[in-house]
Amino acid sequence: MENFQSHLAQNRYDRQLSPPIEMAMENDNHNLSADKHITDIDPLVSAIIKVANQRDKAAFGYLFSHFMPKIRAFGLQRLNQQGLAMDLVQETMTTVWTKSHLYNADKGSVATWVFTIMRNQCFDMLRRVQHNREDAFGDDIWPLYDVAVSQDNNQDHKLTAKLLVHLDALPLAQRQVVQGIYMQELTQQELADALKVPIGTIKSRLRLGLEKLKSFLETQHD
Amino acid sequence: MIKHHPHAELLQAHALGELPLSMSIAVAAHCALCQECQTQIAKLTEQAAKLVFVSSGDDEVQHNASNEIDVVDNAPWQQMLSNIMALPESTMSEPYIESSVTVSHRNTRYQIPRVFRQHIAQPWQQIGKVSRMRFDMDEKNTRASLLHIEALGEIPQHTHKGFELTLLLSGEFSDSTGHYVAGDFIILDGNTQHSPITQTGCLCYTVLDAPLYFTKGISKLLNPIGELIY
Numbered sequence: 001m002e003n004f005q006s007h008l009a010q011n012r013y014d015r016q017l018s019p020p021i022e023m024a025m026e027n028d029n030h031n032l033s034a035d036k037h038i039t040d041i042d043p044l045v046s047a048i049i050k051v052a053n054q055r056d057k058a059a060f061g062y063l064f065s066h067f068m069p070k071i072r073a074f075g076l077q078r079l080n081q082q083g084l085a086m087d088l089v090q091e092t093m094t095t096v097w098t099k100s101h102l103y104n105a106d107k108g109s110v111a112t113w114v115f116t117i118m119r120n121q122c123f124d125m126l127r128r129v130q131h132n133r134e135d136a137f138g139d140d141i142w143p144l145y146d147v148a149v150s151q152d153n154n155q156d157h158k159l160t161a162k163l164l165v166h167l168d169a170l171p172l173a174q175r176q177v178v179q180g181i182y183m184q185e186l187t188q189q190e191l192a193d194a195l196k197v198p199i200g201t202i203k204s205r206l207r208l209g210l211e212k213l214k215s216f217l218e219t220q221h222d
Numbered sequence: 223m224i225k226h227h228p229h230a231e232l233l234q235a236h237a238l239g240e241l242p243l244s245m246s247i248a249v250a251a252h253c254a255l256c257q258e259c260q261t262q263i264a265k266l267t268e269q270a271a272k273l274v275f276v277s278s279g280d281d282e283v284q285h286n287a288s289n290e291i292d293v294v295d296n297a298p299w300q301q302m303l304s305n306i307m308a309l310p311e312s313t314m315s316e317p318y319i320e321s322s323v324t325v326s327h328r329n330t331r332y333q334i335p336r337v338f339r340q341h342i343a344q345p346w347q348q349i350g351k352v353s354r355m356r357f358d359m360d361e362k363n364t365r366a367s368l369l370h371i372e373a374l375g376e377i378p379q380h381t382h383k384g385f386e387l388t389l390l391l392s393g394e395f396s397d398s399t400g401h402y403v404a405g406d407f408i409i410l411d412g413n414t415q416h417s418p419i420t421q422t423g424c425l426c427y428t429v430l431d432a433p434l435y436f437t438k439g440i441s442k443l444l445n446p447i448g449e450l451i452y
């Protein structure tokens with residue numbers, strides 16, 4: 001098996017525009033310091049985006065390793081049986097693998113999303129054990145996704161196009177950085193070297209640029 | 223405006239998935255009608271996820287490293303992992319999710335939260351102005367159903383053992399304790415007597431954990447009907 005950590009570190013920037021931007025914004029909302037930043041993206045988020053976009057097996061292996069012991073412990077506690085706890089791991093992680101594209105960083109952490117899948121699955125399994133019923137109500141009670149996410153498969157394309165339109169409206173300094181990172185896939189250090197500015201400046205320009213892009217998008221949605 | 227919400231412990235239990243089906247539906251349906259509780263559930267779910275998944279882990283890297291060893295050294299887990307990854311991505315885009323479903327009573331159609339989606343195929347049983355659609359949930363003594371009361375309808379005064387939950391889904395009703403609007407989530411315990419009346423008609427979701435007992439004069443004779451209705 002590959003070394004997950006190094007694999008993740010190498011592919012920090014994703015090809016797809018929207019998810020990393022959303023993530024960066026969310027980080028900024030949680031922590032207003034300029035250092036809290038896209039490069040500090042939670043490895044779990046990074047992994048699930050790789051699974052969603054590239055069916056990345058190493059990234060999934062990382063998620064599996066991370067969540068498996070805890071899902072198993074939860075299953076043992078609720079279902080009180082080794083075999084059922086294994087089933088819970090299998091069912092939960094299968095959904096993570098097959099439906100990773102439904103994860104929306106705007107709606108919460110990866111842990112919350114996986115918890116939701118696990119709790120719903122466990123709810124249905126428990127009814128199977130206690131009532132011998134084969135019904136599946138968990139996902140009706142706690143929906144895994146919302147309308148906005150599932151509505152449109154081309155959403156990412158549209159979002160990308162929208163962002164590109166607005167990129168031109170950014171001041172040059174911010175545009176260079178956003179473009180460099182999201183379109184040319186340069187690292188922040190490479191950008192800092194190319195533009196001959198400190199990396200801290202790159203960080204703050206990127207943050208300002210993303211904030212502005214997000215505000216453009218929000219006005220459009222209204 | 224909704225004045226009656228599920229209390230904190232109930233919301234917490236719901237976020238953890240610890241309530242039985244009948245009650246989970248009640249809280250989920252209330253949250254579909256109440257932004258405040260919806261937000262609260264989101265918070266509680268996040269907390270629960272943290273508790274389960276990130277309990278001990280300040281040092282994420284070390285944490286993950288130790289977990290990796292578990293999987294790498296363990297053949298059954300390896301097998302499960304590769305079985306899962308042999309599956310294709312669910313290409314079927316999720317169906318457009320309506321936030322509500324329609325339930326009809328006679329000629330009236332009601333939009334109710336979509337959590338009821340799989341339960342509303344049952345027939346209505348009607349006696350006078352009161353109709354009930356019993357859900358098939360298989361939860362021992364607990365009875366969950368939709369209750370429809372036509373305008374100016376009244377339920378005979380009764381008391382009941384255990385709790386009675388009423389979630390008003392549409393319309394209004396009043397009883398001796400107040401006036402209620404859609405979204406109100408009312409739990410009465412076994413000591414309460416009440417006789418709801420509705421001016422304009424209403425649709426409720428009710429959960430009873432025991433049969434009702436009517437207490438007023440002639441209503442005693444109606445006990446079998448009470449059993450039937452509830």
Ligand SMILES: [Zn+2]
Pocket residue numbers: 224226227228252256257258259260
């Ligand atoms: Zn509420």
